[in-house]
Amino acid sequence: MVRRKTHIILLQLITARRLIFAALLCVLIQALPARSGWDFDKLVKMAQQRYGANASKLMSETQQLLASSKTLAEPDKLKRVNEFFNRRFQFQDDMTIWQQADYWASPLEMVGKGAGDCEDFAIIKYFALKELGVAAEKLRMSYVKAKIGGASSTVTQAHMVLTYYPTPDAEPLILDNLITDIRPASRRADLVPVFSFNSEGIFAGSGNQPSGSIDRLSRWKDVLLRMQADGIEF
Template sequence: MSSPFAHLRRWIFLLCLLTLPAWSGWDFDKLVKLAQQRYGATAAKLVADTQQVLSASKTLAEAEKLKRVNEFFNRRLQFQDDSTIWQQTDYWATPLETLGKGAGDCEDFAIVKYFALKELGVSAEKLRMSYVKAKIGGSNSTVTQAHMVLTYYPSPDAEPLVLDNLITEIRPASRRPDLTPVFSFNSEGIFTGSGVQPSGSIDRLSRWKDVLLRMQSDGIAF
């Protein structure tokens, strides 16, 4: 005869199954179908090519994953302003939207790379989307503009590597004197300075929260 504890364990197990998400990561079957419906055959092929690249990169060393993802999106996506793509002054696109248009601005490049690397098993703790002031025309220029890059921290207190849509070579931050950090964030929170722990909640970033919600309906969840 089974004990009351056995019944309790079964109920707990069933409850866990019901509360777990059905999947996590990129649902490529759904993404390809949505890309075809919303944007056409060219977009669907780009999503399928993304799936192929990520699938082939899963067993690579982490440094090679960074290189593969950075080069793929820098090569396959065009840089365009939000006003051209979305007829808005500042719009943060989901990865599906960016792949669908085949183009994006600096935020869109950083976002799609972030979630591609998470799909490859790179921890969110190592990845941050970093707002910077970029010197236009080189490190000695006095002209700056807002820019976003993806930064990768091999360890919490390590010098970050910079994945940029403007320069495909991945360089340590010390070799990017043209960039001045402002703040950074990921799915865990907002970071200021060189802190290893979030100093604020992502609730303060309404555009980021909106992207995360739209991504789930697209077919990407974490």
């Protein structure tokens, strides 16, 4: 009987110690600073090493933009990110920058060149807004047919923009590298949606449910691998 009581007491002590340890571990984890998706210490150094002082400065400016925008309301985050990248970076085609017909640059590569094409603008804005706490399901990189010369034109060109959905069924807002003003889709009759994608999957047309896996997008997978090596988690 004494042995049984002793055994019960020991079990109670062990259980109590485990509970105390678990509670302390939770406190310690909560006390740790949240890990940034962008490892700016690494990114600034890599920008300097690969591309030089101007790229390092531009990466530091990007860091300052994100740090100063974290507490803003979501519409203000969209506005600041869209204006910063549209005004601070030049638009150039892939053949000029990379001597390739179609190349999707990582944020570090775009900062290194100080320029990019429409896909590069959409990608860097997507990950900047994710870093600011905007949920991935609200953001999509959208391929569209842009009507050259206006909504009534029959001449189109492939283009990519970043779209933001405040709610799943809401009309999206368009973040375009060619127009800094953020407008709802109904005011961009010059853009005809083809498909869109984000970290969750591929969406047909303007639909709000994924219709395919991002595994089908080889260039997207390639740029994600390069981003991980550069120091951006997603």
